[in-house]
Amino acid sequence: MRKNQTSMTAIVRGIESEKSENERICYDPYARQFVSRFLYGLVSFFNDLGFSERKGPGVMGFLTVRERHIDEFLKAQIQTGVEQVVILGAGLDARAYRFDELKQLRVFEVDHPASQHSKIEKVRKVLGQFPAHVTYVAVDFNTQTLEQRLLESGYDESRKTLFIWQGVTQYLTPEAVDSTLAFIADHSPAGSSVIFDYMYPTLLDGTIKRGEVSNMRSRRWASGESLVFGIPEGTMTGFLEQRGFTDIQDADCKFLHDTYFHGTNSSRTVAYGYAIASAKVGS
Numbered sequence: 603m604r605k606n607q608t609s610m611t612a613i614v615r616g617i618e619s620e621k622s623e624n625e626r627i628c629y630d631p632y633a634r635q636f637v638s639r640f641l642y643g644l645v646s647f648f649n650d651l652g653f654s655e656r657k658g659p660g661v662m663g664f665l666t667v668r669e670r671h672i673d674e675f676l677k678a679q680i681q682t683g684v685e686q687v688v689i690l691g692a693g694l695d696a697r698a699y700r701f702d703e704l705k706q707l708r709v710f711e712v713d714h715p716a717s718q719h720s721k722i723e724k725v726r727k728v729l730g731q732f733p734a735h736v737t738y739v740a741v742d743f744n745t746q747t748l749e750q751r752l753l754e755s756g757y758d759e760s761r762k763t764l765f766i767w768q769g770v771t772q773y774l775t776p777e778a779v780d781s782t783l784a785f786i787a788d789h790s791p792a793g794s795s796v797i798f799d800y801m802y803p804t805l806l807d808g809t810i811k812r813g814e815v816s817n818m819r820s821r822r823w824a825s826g827e828s829l830v831f832g833i834p835e836g837t838m839t840g841f842l843e844q845r846g847f848t849d850i851q852d853a854d855c856k857f858l859h860d861t862y863f864h865g866t867n868s869s870r871t872v873a874y875g876y877a878i879a880s881a882k883v884g885s
């Protein structure tokens with residue numbers, strides 16, 4: 603993990619957000635402001651030439667519907683009275699700033715210290731001040747437990763909580779994934795929820811060859827993030843049930859495509875091998 607690392611996922615959100623209201627799938631007005639102008643311009647340029655789609659077909663599609671799907675889940679949780687939101691591996695996630703409803707709640711942005719340092723600088727620059735409802739908690743999931751850091755940062759384990767874990771699990775050890783899920787199951791009341799995306803191991807181990815995966819591997823020296831963790835297709839329900847969760851939904855590429863890509867977007871694709879799971883903490 604390096605300082606000043608710019609999030610490719612934020613660039614994808616920025617590119618989608620520039621489309622008209624009728625066409626775009628997700629909207630994050632902060633994304634473009636949070637990333638370097640140079641890199642944003644470069645990625646947009648190559649994207650317009652079709653380079654991203656050739657290298658990793660359906661990945662831009664996945665990143666776009668992922669943002670939307672998690673936004674929809676967040677809206678549903680707000681409707682049902684969520685009291686606290688924890689954004690794990692927050693990176694340049696701007697939900698704490700773009701959802702007005704979250705300004706009435708407490709939001710914890712948890713991230714690796716190096717990424718968080720650069721996010722805090724960007725928030726200071728773009729917003730001009732720190733939002734009072736957000737608490738920044740620096741944690742390395744691979745070496746520290748949430749228990750250590752979140753509880754001492756004011757997280758209230760009696761409050762109904764939503765945990766958002768977007769774009770992170772593939773970089774963690776299985777032990778880190780387990781201990782994070784155990785924290786959620788043990789330290790939030792029944793009815794709390796978690797949503798996270800994950801990759802199938804067949805992508806990670808090269809059984810299925812994909813350009814963006816080999817790119818991520820070769821950029822490892824720059825991002826400091828290795829692709830480590832995956833969950834096999836069709837096993838998510840059992841995986842989460844064993845860890846104390848209920849109401850499990852597993853949104854695969856077909857579900858995500860059929861749910862979000864209609865009309866002018868119907869020819870867009872969602873890459874196979876990426877999926878989004880959501881679940882509730884059982885009683």
Ligand SMILES: C[S@@+](CC[C@H](N)C(=O)[O-])C[C@H]1O[C@@H](n2cnc3c(N)ncnc32)[C@H](O)[C@@H]1O
Pocket residue numbers: 603609611612690691692693694695712713714715717718741742743744745767768769770773774827
């Ligand atoms: C691809 S970015 C996703 C950022 C953001 N959630 C999004 O979707 O735009 C991966 C995030 O995972 C975090 N991350 C990766 N490994 C981590 C670790 N060991 N401990 C804490 N955070 C980690 C990084 O700091 C980064 O913010």
